[in-house]
Amino acid sequence: MIWARRCGVSFALALLLGSFVTGCKSVPPPTPLAELNAQQMRGHAVYETHCATCHYDRKNAALHGPALIGMYKKPYLPSGAPANDERVTATIVHGRNLMPAQGDRLDSQDLDDLLAYLHTL
Ligand code: HEC
Structure with a gap:
């Protein structure tokens, strides 16, 4: 199995080009959204609401x-x-x-779901 290298070139693009950017550590790609289980899907929704304004989840680039x-x-x-x-x-x-504290906006179920999603990245 060949894993994409995440240096700004997307997995799909890297596959298309058939070449990989060298010089950064190779880790397996995130689980595709279509393959998430129910808890991971809920976690993705939590991410979209509370984290996406400041963090990319599927792109190796800094936001805030x-x-x-x-x-x-x-x-x-x-x-x-x-x-x-x-x-x-x-x-x-x-x-x-x-990074502002998010604790008062998330209940423990949100947090569990969010961590389950973050583990798929
Ligand atoms: C208002 C913008 C903002 C929001 C919203 C936000 N973050 Fe962050 N986050 C940051 C910034 C800025 C840093 C860098 C903090 C530092 O280490 O100086 C950071 C750092 C992190 C780190 C790395 C911590 C480390 O030890 O290096 C993680 C993991 C993280 N955020 C996860 C999340 C998650 C999950 C959420 C949603 C619940 C979230 N963040 C929401 C701005 C944000």
Whole structure:
């Protein structure tokens, strides 16, 4: 299996061109939206409402915050903190530097669904 390299060239485009941008770490592509299960779909809706204004999920480019694509497939978050549910939950609930806390807008079900979605990226 060949995995796309995420350096600004989309997976589909990379496949079409039959060549890959070199020099960045290769991680498996996100699960296609059409293949998400019910919980992951709910999490995608939470992402669209609360995160999409500041983060791209399927594009390796910064918006107001870093891209979330592949975030659980790499060992560390952009800050260098370990990429695990504990740290990601803390970031979402309490915020981080310029990222505002989202804790009072999400209930625990939203949060569970959102994490399930983030794991598909
Ligand atoms: C108003 C803009 C904004 C919103 C809304 C927002 N973020 Fe962020 N996010 C940021 C910024 C800016 C950073 C960079 C913070 C830093 O490390 O300085 C960031 C960082 C992060 C990080 C990386 C943390 C690290 O340790 O490197 C994650 C993961 C993250 N956000 C997830 C989310 C999720 C999930 C949501 C939706 C619930 C969300 N963000 C909503 C702006 C935002």
